[in-house]
Amino acid sequence: MSEKPPISNEPSGEQSLPDEIWERFVRDTEQDIAASAPKEPSARDRMAASRPRGGRDDSRGADRGRRSGEPEGWRTGPAWQEMNGRAGRRRRMWGVLGIFVATGVLLVALNPSRALSLVTGDDASDGTATAQLPPETAAPTAAPSFYDPDRPTLKEPFRGSPAAQYADGAAGIEAPEATALGGLSKERVAAGLAATRTLLIESNLAPATLRGERPDTALGLIDPLEKDVLDALTTGLTKPDRDHDPLTLFSRFDTRKVKPVGSVVKTRGRMTFDKASDGGVVVHADYTFVYPLVKAAPGSTEVARTIVRRVLDVELADPAHKQATAGKLWIVRYDVDTANSACGVHDGYLHPEFADETPTGPSPSGSAIDPYDRSRALSPDRPEGCGLISRS
Missing domain, CATH: 1.20.5 (Single alpha-helices involved in coiled-coils or other helix-helix interfaces)
Structure with a gap:
């Protein structure tokens, strides 16, 4: 395109273009073509085109x-x-x-409890995942709901049990606020309530008592003038038999056969008081204790729970109406209902039953009873014998 066109030989009235104008036309045309031609992008341009641009309009x-x-x-x-x-x-x-x-x-x-154990890394669901129940202020109207059927373990001895929501040990035994009543001052009633609480703790929670040792502190709270009760308990602790059974007031285990799992005994119940008919005050206590145990043999892992419910009435006597020792408790009534302990054995110990053992004593009979049902009253005239339980 830079070459000049040949000069025509044909005659014409028009003059040919000057050379300088033609050269200028050629230069301008070549520049325009170069500017409008497609160009392959450089390596930098290609990298910029492929790089994502966050937050910008494409x-x-x-x-x-x-x-x-x-x-x-x-x-x-x-x-x-x-x-x-x-x-x-x-x-x-x-x-x-x-x-x-x-x-x-x-x-x-x-399975909420299992999910929590996977998250936390623990093989546990009750103590961490289960909220403690508020104190019991009146008799329940129904049995607690059935829980996760998982078996208890050494790490989780209360798994699958309503006891997972019970208080730990003595924390579950709360004395009510004292008032003057039955001719006794508020201070005297408060002292009697505190003594009743100590009696329950020493009889059912003290490690020495649970190991089968003599519960001297508990015995020392009973009025020495109540000789028949003290004599029956003393005989039961030394030579137990059907008629002299220390388990009516004390929880005891044979350490040669079983040992506790951990140091916690679960406790649930209430304590109330009222005016006695002949002056003074009667304190009523109704508590359930749940004991997790394992065989004493090395390597044992199966956990069995024994449930003991106790009803205890003690009198704070008014010296003006009844002869009594100041600061001591007069036992009016004591009753016990035991679940998952060998029936018909009277050696002074509770014997939890394990799945791999052959049951001893008479075979259980009758309708199954829920040992955690605290709405059920312990009638003094209920039939004796070995009953069935719905859970332990």
């Missing part, structure tokens, strides 16, 4: 590409393939995450 980048002369879709194939690959991986990742979330929701719905 349409602006497209406009810039078109204004620079880059054709739409210029070398964009590999970048789109890479983006499609990342999107596919993200979809697979969210799909797997969704499966895990759905599985977790199902596990929580079916």
Whole structure:
């Protein structure tokens, strides 16, 4: 295009263009063509085009590409393939995450305690996951609901039991606020309530008593003038038999055969007081104690729970109406209902029954009773014998 066209030999009335004008026309034309021709982007431009721009409008980048002369879709194939690959991986990742979330929701719905143990790393669900019940202020109207059927373990001895919501040991024995009553001052009533609480603790929770040792502190709280009761208890502690059974007032285990699991005994109940018919005050106590135990043999892992419910009435006598020793308790009534302990054995110890043992003594009979049902009254004239229990 830089060459001059040949001069025509044909005659014409028009004069030919001067050489300087023609050269200028050629230069301008070549510059325009060079400016409008497509250009392959540089390596830097290609890297910038494939780099994601967070938070920016993609349409602006497209406009810039078109204004620079880059054709739409210029070398964009590999970048789109890479983006499609990342999107596919993200979809697979969210799909797997969704499966895990759905599985977790199902596990929580079916077994909350197990789900919590997986999260915390503990093989436990009750003590951590179960809220303690408020103090019992009146007789319940029904038995507690049945819990997760999981078996107790050495780490979780109260798993699957209503006792998981009971208080620990002496914390579950609370004396009510004292008032003056029956001719006794408020201070005298308060002292009697405190002594009753100590008697319950020393009879059912003190480690020495549970090991089968002589409960001297508990015996020392009983009025020495009540000789018949003290004589029966003393005989039962030294030479137990059917008619002299220390288990009517004390919880004791044979350490040669069983040992406690941990140091916690679960406790649930209430204490009330009222005016006695002949002056003074009668304190009424109704408590359930749950003992987790394992065989004393090395390597034993099966946990058995023995449940003991005690009803105890003691009198704070008014010296003006009854001869009594100041500061001592006069026992009016004591009763016991025991579950998951060998029936018909009168050796002065509670004997929890394990699944791998052959039951001893008479076979249980009658309708099954829930030992955690504190709405059930312990009638003094209830039939004797070995009964069935619905759970332990």
